[in-house]
Every structure is written in structure tokens, then in C-alpha cells.
Amino acid sequence: MFFLNLSLPEFLAILGSVSGVVVALYLLDRLRKKHIVPTLRFFVPTEKPPELKHRRRLQQPWSLFLQLISLLLLLLALAQLRLGSPDRSSRDHVLIIDTSAWMNARNGQVRLMDQARTAARNYVRTLPSSDRVMVVRADVLATPAILFESNRAKIQQAIDQTQPSAGPLNIDEALQFAARAQRLRAQRPGEIVFIGSGRIAADEVPSSIPPNFRYISISGPTEHVGLRKMGVRRSADDPDVWEIFVAVKNYGTKLRSVPLVVRFGGAPAGTRTFALKPGEEANAGFQYRTRAAGWLEARLIGADAFSQDTRAILELPPRKILPVTVYSNQPDLLRPVFHAIPGVEATVLPTARYDAKLNQGIVLLDRFSPPVPPTGPSIWLAPPERGSPITVQSTGTKLKLTQWLSDHPLAAGIRTKDLEIATSEVFRPAAGDAVIAESDGGPIIVARGGKSQMVVFGFQPVLSAMKYELTTPLLFANILRWMHPDTFRSWESTAGTVGTINVDLEAELDPSSIRVVTEEGQTLPFTVEGKTLRFFTATPGLVRILTGDRELVYSLTLPQPGDSDWKPANVRYGLPRRSPIGQSSRDIWQWLAILGAAGLLIDWLIYGRMRRMVRLAPAGSRSALWRKAS
Amino acid sequence: MTQEPLIDSAFLQKLERLAIQWQKSFPGLVGGHNTSRFAGPGQEFLDHRHFHHGDDLRAVNWRAYLRLEKLFLKMFQVEPRLPVRLLLDCSQSMATGEISKFQYARRLAAALCYVGLVRLDTICVQPFSQELGDSFLCGGGRHRFVSAVNFLTNLKPGGKTNFFEIARQFISKYPQAGLLIIISDFFDENDSSRPLQLLADFGHELMLVHLWADEDREPPWDGLLDLTDAETGSTLEIGFDSNARRNYTAAFDEFARGVQRIGLRNGGRYVGLSTNTAIEEAVFGPLVRSGGIQ
Numbered sequence: 048m049f050f051l052n053l054s055l056p057e058f059l060a061i062l063g064s065v066s067g068v069v070v071a072l073y074l075l076d077r078l079r080k081k082h083i084v085p086t087l088r089f090f091v092p093t094e095k096p097p098e099l100k101h102r103r104r105l106q107q108p109w110s111l112f113l114q115l116i117s118l119l120l121l122l123l124a125l126a127q128l129r130l131g132s133p134d135r136s137s138r139d140h141v142l143i144i145d146t147s148a149w150m151n152a153r154n155g156q157v158r159l160m161d162q163a164r165t166a167a168r169n170y171v172r173t174l175p176s177s178d179r180v181m182v183v184r185a186d187v188l189a190t191p192a193i194l195f196e197s198n199r200a201k202i203q204q205a206i207d208q209t210q211p212s213a214g215p216l217n218i219d220e221a222l223q224f225a226a227r228a229q230r231l232r233a234q235r236p237g238e239i240v241f242i243g244s245g246r247i248a249a250d251e252v253p254s255s256i257p258p259n260f261r262y263i264s265i266s267g268p269t270e271h272v273g274l275r276k277m278g279v280r281r282s283a284d285d286p287d288v289w290e291i292f293v294a295v296k297n298y299g300t301k302l303r304s305v306p307l308v309v310r311f312g313g314a315p316a317g318t319r320t321f322a323l324k325p326g327e328e329a330n331a332g333f334q335y336r337t338r339a340a341g342w343l344e345a346r347l348i349g350a351d352a353f354s355q356d357t358r359a360i361l362e363l364p365p366r367k368i369l370p371v372t373v374y375s376n377q378p379d380l381l382r383p384v385f386h387a388i389p390g391v392e393a394t395v396l397p398t399a400r401y402d403a404k405l406n407q408g409i410v411l412l413d414r415f416s417p418p419v420p421p422t423g424p425s426i427w428l429a430p431p432e433r434g435s436p437i438t439v440q441s442t443g444t445k446l447k448l449t450q451w452l453s454d455h456p457l458a459a460g461i462r463t464k465d466l467e468i469a470t471s472e473v474f475r476p477a478a479g480d481a482v483i484a485e486s487d488g489g490p491i492i493v494a495r496g497g498k499s500q501m502v503v504f505g506f507q508p509v510l511s512a513m514k515y516e517l518t519t520p521l522l523f524a525n526i527l528r529w530m531h532p533d534t535f536r537s538w539e540s541t542a543g544t545v546g547t548i549n550v551d552l553e554a555e556l557d558p559s560s561i562r563v564v565t566e567e568g569q570t571l572p573f574t575v576e577g578k579t580l581r582f583f584t585a586t587p588g589l590v591r592i593l594t595g596d597r598e599l600v601y602s603l604t605l606p607q608p609g610d611s612d613w614k615p616a617n618v619r620y621g622l623p624r625r626s627p628i629g630q631s632s633r634d635i636w637q638w639l640a641i642l643g644a645a646g647l648l649i650d651w652l653i654y655g656r657m658r659r660m661v662r663l664a665p666a667g668s669r670s671a672l673w674r675k676a677s
Numbered sequence: 678m679t680q681e682p683l684i685d686s687a688f689l690q691k692l693e694r695l696a697i698q699w700q701k702s703f704p705g706l707v708g709g710h711n712t713s714r715f716a717g718p719g720q721e722f723l724d725h726r727h728f729h730h731g732d733d734l735r736a737v738n739w740r741a742y743l744r745l746e747k748l749f750l751k752m753f754q755v756e757p758r759l760p761v762r763l764l765l766d767c768s769q770s771m772a773t774g775e776i777s778k779f780q781y782a783r784r785l786a787a788a789l790c791y792v793g794l795v796r797l798d799t800i801c802v803q804p805f806s807q808e809l810g811d812s813f814l815c816g817g818g819r820h821r822f823v824s825a826v827n828f829l830t831n832l833k834p835g836g837k838t839n840f841f842e843i844a845r846q847f848i849s850k851y852p853q854a855g856l857l858i859i860i861s862d863f864f865d866e867n868d869s870s871r872p873l874q875l876l877a878d879f880g881h882e883l884m885l886v887h888l889w890a891d892e893d894r895e896p897p898w899d900g901l902l903d904l905t906d907a908e909t910g911s912t913l914e915i916g917f918d919s920n921a922r923r924n925y926t927a928a929f930d931e932f933a934r935g936v937q938r939i940g941l942r943n944g945g946r947y948v949g950l951s952t953n954t955a956i957e958e959a960v961f962g963p964l965v966r967s968g969g970i971q
Contacts, residue, residue, distance in 0.1 A: 081904075085771075085773045085774070085908070086864040086906060087913050089932070090915055091924050
């Protein structure tokens with residue numbers, strides 16, 4: 048037996064105060080009363096003289112006793128006296144509410160989320176008032192909305208504020224989280240209740256189900272077709288062509304024929320009609336040529352109970368063109384080199400027209416040393432000894448190219464050796480300069496980093512033996528990519544859903560060269576295992592993965608409903624009738640309140656004014672007799 | 678603060694069909710609704726006098742004018758009009774009780790005044806406590822009722838009741854017998870039956886309206902009581918219980934029966950009223966049944 052609302056000292060203090068007030072009022076009520084009467088002639092003193100009656104003597108002890116007992120009972124009711132042991136009185140339940148994207152689906156006019164909230168409120172109503180409830184919102188993550196709390200208003204508020212997210216349901220993690228929370232925080236574990244549709248991926252069936260699990264199922268629509276994935280990337284053959292990939296899945300149980308429309312900036316880019324069997328996933332590929340930036344939209348035509356995944360939008364960036372200004376008095380020498388590199392627009396000018404203010408992009412100086420060196424990135428081919436940015440040590444003939452700095456991006460993929468250069472300047476590189484190519488006479492290609500990147504050749508490659516080697520265009524391509532990597536970075540965009548994202552890399556990369564950032568610029572943690580990059584986000588939005596020359600953009604705004612409804616066996620289903628687990632203590636405050644009120648009523652009937660009223664009633668009838676007699 | 682009116686207009690309309698009744702015939706006590714063995718006013722010729730401006734032309738002796746060409750006015754012997762006398766107890770004992778007996782008595786007196794005025798009776802309201810107070814005489818129709826109400830409203834309770842002195846003064850002041858309505862609780866430190874008998878012996882027809890509050894008849898209190906007489910100020914400490922209450926009520930009833938006997942044995946009437954009874958119910962119930970008004 049214990050009090051739920053008050054501690055024993057509080058109870059005794061209140062009882063003492065109230066009892067004192069009652070006794071004082073009782074004695075005050077029983078004091079000798081003064082009355083003014085019209086005459087004293089009819090008052091006959093009683094047999095006991097009044098002096099014998101002490102003023103403080105209890106004249107109606109049973110009345111006082113009844114009042115005190117009644118007040119004690121009422122106070123016990125207020126303190127919620129319970130029969131049983133306090134440690135076994137209340138239980139801590141975990142209420143998992145499904146907040147996956149599928150809860151946005153409509154069942155007629157009502158969302159599944161609204162049905163789930165109603166079911167959650169009904170479940171809380173069935174619990175005893177002393178039970179505590181922890182509300183957990185489960186989608187890809189299990190997020191506690193409120194810790195174990197007995198305040199029903201706070202629980203109600205947490206339930207009311209629960210909204211569906213954009214991610215799928217990870218029921219396994221939610222159950223593990225609930226079990227862990229009960230183990231660590233609960234005084235006496237109650238039930239783990241899952242309320243939702245339980246729509247999960249086929250491979251995400253929970254490994255184990257807690258024994259105290261209850262499933263309150265929210266049944267939703269069964270027929271649904273949605274976009275599973277959408278991707279876009281530039282064609283390897285033609286940078287102006289976008290290759291579009293769309294995956295559609297039939298989640299329902301019937302054969303569905305669904306038309307798909309792809310639009311770019313509102314203009315049709317392709318259509319396809321899918322005939323999908325139950326559970327079938329189909330892909331469609333499109334090509335669309337454009338250099339402009341804009342929105343690419345894929346939309347499934349037709350009404351559906353879950354409309355969130357019938358439309359996906361990706362943003363296509365504009366085509367980037369790298370300008371190169373070539374100062375050469377022999378324009379035909381280098382023009383083929385730059386034409387061979389896509390995304391480059393070369394402007395060839397004679398050396399006499401050199402103007403540092405007119406320079407755009409990368410500047411190439413062919414055997415020419417300008418009076419004012421370019422401020423941006425530049426390529427120097429056999430500069431005059433006096434104007435060379437790298438000190439010329441000597442000029443050699445018949446130099447044999449012996450070594451490439453293979454770990455430098457400028458020399459990536461270049462293997463040519465034993466190439467004889469007829470005439471070349473040999474440089475004396477400064478500290479920090481990188482010797483890209485070295486001959487038996489010394490460095491002949493040197494690169495300098497920093498704000499003004501430059502690559503200095505000791506010879507004119509097109510006029511040397513390198514002219515007929517693949518090394519020349521490859522080397523220039525490496526130089527342009529090194530100086531302007533954004534232009535040559537491959538770009539892909541994919542629409543998907545939040546959660547754990549696996550990205551296939553082209554090669555095993557150094558994790559330090561990889562960045563995974565959100566559209567707000569925040570860096571996301573990731574892991575690299577072999578050629579697979581893995582990261583997690585629960586927030587819908589854009590995530591950029593920068594891997595050197597490749598940029599992947601994930602638009603994680605496409606919700607993904609589960610493949611099937613999870614229906615575990617051997618668990619309790621539905622709402623409990625009352626008090627889901629047998630109670631060890633019992634509420635008796637209702638009976639105490641009734642007894643207390645009855646006691647006060649009896650006291651009023653026997654000793655209170657009611658008695659006087661009843662007693663006066665015959666007097667009225669007697670007076671009526673008097674009137675009749677008169 | 679506005680004072681509650683003694684009587685409302687709806688009740689007054691109901692009172693218009695009533696009339697004060699008396700059983701004896703009194704010389705001078707007139708009323709359109711009562712037959713009398715005595716001649717009425719203006720029937721007996723008394724004398725002539727010269728006509729003065731403003732005199733009633735109907736009383737001119739036209740025969741004498743034709744003969745003497747002078748205006749003479751005939752004068753008749755007018756019978757004195759004897760009013761219905763209403764003795765209203767204004768002692769301090771009337772002010773006790775949860776419902777004030779004094780207020781109840783004033784409302785009852787107002788109702789009787791209106792009944793009398795409507796029937797062209799003359800009413801003399803005579804307040805009293807230890808002696809007779811200033812009286813108020815009204816007659817001549819219902820339009821005089823307002824002044825009667827004003828008089829009753831201005832009355833204040835106070836003093837102790839002395840029926841002997843009242844009877845003595847009343848007999849001296851009003852030697853001609855008539856209908857005497859006494860509204861009182863009849864609580865007197867001395868015996869009130871002998872003065873009432875004296876009034877009856879002097880030929881007055883008594884109509885005793887006995888008022889009491891419920892607590893006057895059955896005090897609701899229990900335990901130790903510290904009682905104070907409202908009129909004399911004497912106190913009494915008493916232990917009061919159900920037995921004492923029974924004894925008290927029996928004594929009160931015996932007292933009331935004594936007052937009733939006085940009223941009835943001299944050809945008068947007795948009406949006992951609790952202040953718990955509504956005025957309308959009291960008038961149309963006990964008062965009408967007693968025959969005092971019909």
C-alpha cells in the first residue's frame with residue numbers, strides 16, 4: 048500500500064492541517080450561541096444547569112469523528128492510495144510510431160499517419176495513469192520524441208507532433224533501440240509497441256523480436272507504383288548529351304500499366320509506358336541533348352494513394368567551357384592539340400597582340416616571353432632564357448627523356464621513355480617546383496604550383512619528337528585538368544532516398560581525396576571499403592561526393608516505401624483491453640472518495656442542518672393546523 | 678437603497694373584491710356594504726344660515742328665496758363617522774425573527790387599509806408599543822391609500838409592549854366602541870389577556886391577528902444558548918435540547934390558545950399567522966376563513 052501522489056510527510060502534514068481546521072470549526076460551531084428572542088417566558092431551563100457544560104467539551108463526538116474519518120478518506124483518495132507494492136506499480140512502455148515515408152499514404156481521405164496517431168492515443172488511454180511511456184519515431188533512424196514520461200499531456204503532445212519523414216522504415220534498429228532503452232532507462236519494463244504500417248524492404252526483416260512486443264497495425268493501400276531511382280550523367284561520347292536512367296517499381300499485387308513522362312524545363316524529353324507485374328521493377332533509359340542548365344523531371348501519370356514517389360526532379364548544370372589563350376606565331380602547331388580535348392575553347396593570337404588584360408582562362412606562351420607575365424595559370428613552351436619563369440641552367444641537344452614524375456597528376460598515365468629531344472632548355476627548379484620530366488641533361492618540364500600555376504617546357508613539344516607520341520595530347524590534357532579540374536570533372540546526379548547510400552567508385556581512392564558534403568556545405572562522415580563508398584544521412588536534400596575528377600550528386604528527396612508489409616508471428620496484435628500487463632497494485636481512490644463523501648453526507652443528515660430542516664417540517668404542519676383552528 | 682414596497686399592485690387588484698366585516702352594530706360605524714339600524718348622515722335638519730360664496734347650491738332653500746328673495750342655506754345634523762381602528766404592535770419583539778414580524782404586520786395592515794378604503798370605510802391606524810403612538814386616519818376612497826402606505830413605511834419598531842397601558846389609553850382616547858383589529862405577537866411581560874378582555878368589555882369587537890415567526894414557536898437551536906429578551910434586555914443562559922424544545926412549543930401553543938380564547942369568547946375573531954405564510958395566502962386564507970374580511 049502506498050501513495051501515488053503524495054509522500055507520507057506531505058500526507059501527514061495536510062491531514063494534520065485539515066484535521067486541526069475541522070476540530071476548530073467544530074468547537075466554534077458548538078460554542079454557546081447568542082440569540083435575541085421576543086420573549087423568554089416560554090424557555091424552561093433543562094434539568095442540567097448550563098454551568099455544568101464546559102464550552103470546549105465535545106457535545107457530538109461521533110459527528111466530529113465521522114467528519115475526521117471522511118476527510119481522511121478524501122485525502123487518501125487525493126493522494127491516490129494504491130494497494131500493492133510501489134516498485135511493481137508502474138511500467139515503462141516504449142511506443143514506436145512508424146514515421147516512414149509510406150505513412151504519408153492515404154487510406155481514403157485519411158493519412159496513415161493520422162490513423163497511427165489515433166491508435167497511439169488510444170493505446171496510452173488504456174494504460175494506468177502511473178505507467179510511463181517513451182515515444183520513439185522510427186524511420187531510417189529511431190529517434191526518441193520523449194523519454195519515459197507519465198505526464199499524459201506531454202505524451203499526447205509528442206504523439207501529435209509526430210510526422211512522416213522521407214525515409215524508409217528500419218524496424219530492426221527501432222526494436223533494438225526500444226529494447227536498449229527499456230534495459231537502460233526503464234524501472235520496470237512494460238511493452239514495446241509498434242504502431243504503423245510496417246512497410247519494410249524485403250531484406251530488412253528484424254532478426255529478433257522482443258518478447259514483450261505488441262503490434263498495432265495500420266493497414267494502408269496495397270496498390271502502388273512509384274519511382275525507385277532516377278539518375279543522369281553526361282554521355283561519354285558527347286558531353287552535350289545527357290543519359291537519363293529511371294527505375295520504376297510496382298509495389299502492388301496487380302498488373303499495372305503506368306506511363307512515364309520525362310521533361311526538361313517543361314519540354315518533353317521522353318515518354319515510356321511500363322507494364323509492371325506485381326513486385327516487378329523496370330528501368331528506362333533516355334538521352335537528351337542540351338548545354339543549358341535546368342530541371343529534369345520524371346513523372347508517373349495516374350492517381351495513386353502514395354503520391355510522394357511518383358515524381359522526381361534533378362537539376363542539370365550548364366556545360367562548362369574552359370577558355371585557353373594561345374600566343375604563338377605558328378597557330379597551326381597547337382590547334383590540333385586543343386581540339387582533341389573536349390570542353391576546351393582555344394583562341395590563338397600572335398605574340399605581338401599579347402595583352403595581359405585580355406587573357407582568359409589558361410594562357411599558353413609559345414617560345415615567347417611577355418613583358419608582363421600572366422597572373423593566372425600559364426603554360427610556357429621553350430621560353431627565352433631571359434624571360435623564363437624557371438631559371439634556365441643550360442641548353443642541351445639530343446637529350447634523352449629518362450623519367451616522368453609518375454605520382455604527379457601532370458604525369459598521370461604517361462609512360463613514354465627514351466624519347467630524344469633534339470634541343471631543349473634544362474631548368475634549375477626552385478624549391479617547391481615539381482620536375483615533371485627529366486632528361487639525362489636535367490629537368491626539361493617543370494611545374495610550379497601556388498596561386499599562379501605554371502608548367503614550363505624546355506622545348507616546343509609539337510616541334511620535337513613528342514609530336515608523334517600520344518604523350519603530347521595526354522600531357523596537355525593533364526595540364527589543363529590540373530589547372531582547371533572543375534571543367535574536366537565528370538558529373539552524375541542520382542535521385543534516391545535517405546538512409547545509407549552506397550556509391551561505387553571507379554578505383555580504390557585515398558579517403559583523404561574524397562569529400563562528401565551537403566548542400567549547406569557540411570561534411571558528412573563516410574567509409575571507403577574497396578571501391579565502395581558508404582555514407583548515411585537521414586535528412587532529405589542534396590549530397591555531393593567529390594572524388595578527384597568525379598562529382599556525384601545525390602538528390603535524396605525520393606521517398607522509398609517498403610516492398611512488403613511486415614507481419615510478425617507470435618506477437619500480440621491490436622489494442623489491449625485495459626492494463627496490458629497484469630497490475631501488481633490497484634487503484635482504490637474511487638472507493639475512498641465515495642466513502643468520504645458518504646461519510647460527510649451521513650454527518651450532515653444526522654448532525655447537520657438537514658436534521659434541523661427535517662425537524663422543522665412538522666412545525667409548519669402544526670402551524671397550518673393552527674390556522675385552520677382559527 | 679430603495680425600500681421594498683409594502684404591497685404590490687397585483688395584490689391590490691385582488692384585494693378590491695374584499696370588504697372588512699364586523700358582527701356588531703355600532704353607532705356611527707358606517708360603510709356601504711354594512712346595513713345599520715341607525716340613521717345616516719344628513720337626514721336630520723338642524724338650522725338655516727346665510728348663504729356664503731362657495732356654499733353648495735344644492736343645499737339652498739329655494740322656497741325661502743322665492744318668498745324672501747334671500748339665499749338661505751339648510752343645515753343638517755351629520756352623524757359622526759366611526760372608523761375601523763387598527764392597533765399595530767411596534768414593540769421591539771416584533772423586530773425579531775428571521776422574517777421580521779414587524780414588516781409582516783405592516784404589510785398586513787396595508788392590505789387591510791386598502792380593503793377598507795376601497796369600500797369607503799374610514800381606517801384609523803394606531804401604532805403602539807408601551808403606549809399609543811401617533812395615529813393615522815384615512816378614508817374617502819382608494820386614492821388615500823398612498824398616504825396610508827407612507828405612514829406605515831415610516832413606522833419604526835422599538836420599546837416594550839404594555840397592553841394594560843395601551844388598553845387604558847385606548848379607552849380614554851376612543852370612548853365610542855367599534856371594530857378593533859389588533860395585529861401583534863401579544864408578547865407582554867405581564868399578562869395580555871386581561872387588557873384584551875377589558876377592551877372587549879368596553880364594547881369593542883376584537884379581531885386579533887396573532888403573528889409569530891417560526892423560531893418563536895419552535896426555536897431551531899441546540900446546545901448552550903445565551904438568550905436575550907428583545908424588549909426587556911434580560912438574559913438567560915440555557916441548555917436547549919429536543920425535550921426543552923418540545924416543552925417550549927407546548928407552552929407557546931398554550932399561550933396562543935389563550936389569546937384565541939379571548940378573541941372568540943367576546944364575539945370577536947382570532948387569526949394566527951406564521952410569518953412564513955405569504956401575505957396573499959394569509960389574507961385569502963385564514964383571514965377570509967375567519968370572517969374578518971369577505
